[in-house]
Amino acid sequence: MKTAAYDDLVLRLRAAGCVFAEDEARLLLDAANGSLLEALVARRVAGQPLEHVVGWVDFAGVRVALDPGVFIPRQRTTFLVDLATEVLTGDGVVVDLCCGSGALGLALAHRRPGIELHAADLDPEAVACARRNLGPVGGTVHHGDLDAPLPERLRGRVDVLVANVPYVPSADIALMPPESRDHEPRATVDGGADGLDVVRRLAAIAPGWLAPGGTVFVETGTDQAPPAVAALASAGLDARVHHDDDRDATVVASTWRGCGPWS
Structure with missing residues (x-):
């Protein structure tokens, strides 16, 4: 051109x-x-983000619709999708928490048609966007804080739980690019003093939803991985760190072995 x-x-x-x-x-x-x-x-x-201007982003091989004010999925997060795909079967149960646009669940549904997919977010604008994305692949999007809106029938049945939680330390928000700082809700990036507030909450609730052998995948910063592993391990999960240099991505994968106070 x-x-x-x-x-x-x-x-x-x-x-x-x-x-x-x-x-x-x-x-x-x-x-x-x-x-x-x-x-x-x-x-x-x-100064508006290009993805909000054109209304979509190419993420993990799928086009994800985006509305202004909804968190833009980062390309490094495709590493999390790759890891989750490896352990997911076509009839698995998937939950996408802090789902934003629903990008993670949408990518997994395209890679593993037939999954039972649920997603949840606290932001009503994100929920509306996620419903546009996940409705065509049979996903159900719930409105509420973390796991609060999930149906009780999912307890102990979730094979893969993905969560792109906010993990930027509060003091670092001012250092972020203005496209994110000024156009994405602060709650989608602010993870508290050390960036791990929501990760700790996720660790506390994950065992109650995972099936034996089920795995939760969460993205963190590289230096945050050790304390994130400690938080997930203290909840009875078998946690391990994965890093991809090319995408500068770090993911903590934690498997529920079906033993402990929640079993």
């Missing part, structure tokens, strides 16, 4: 500080034309 409109758009995006101006110009030109294109470009130049 080498046209005057493309070249002009690249220059405008570069001037606005867009590092990948060429790629963004192509996406914007594919998304709209005329006055609608100009409106989208104006939003992007003003």
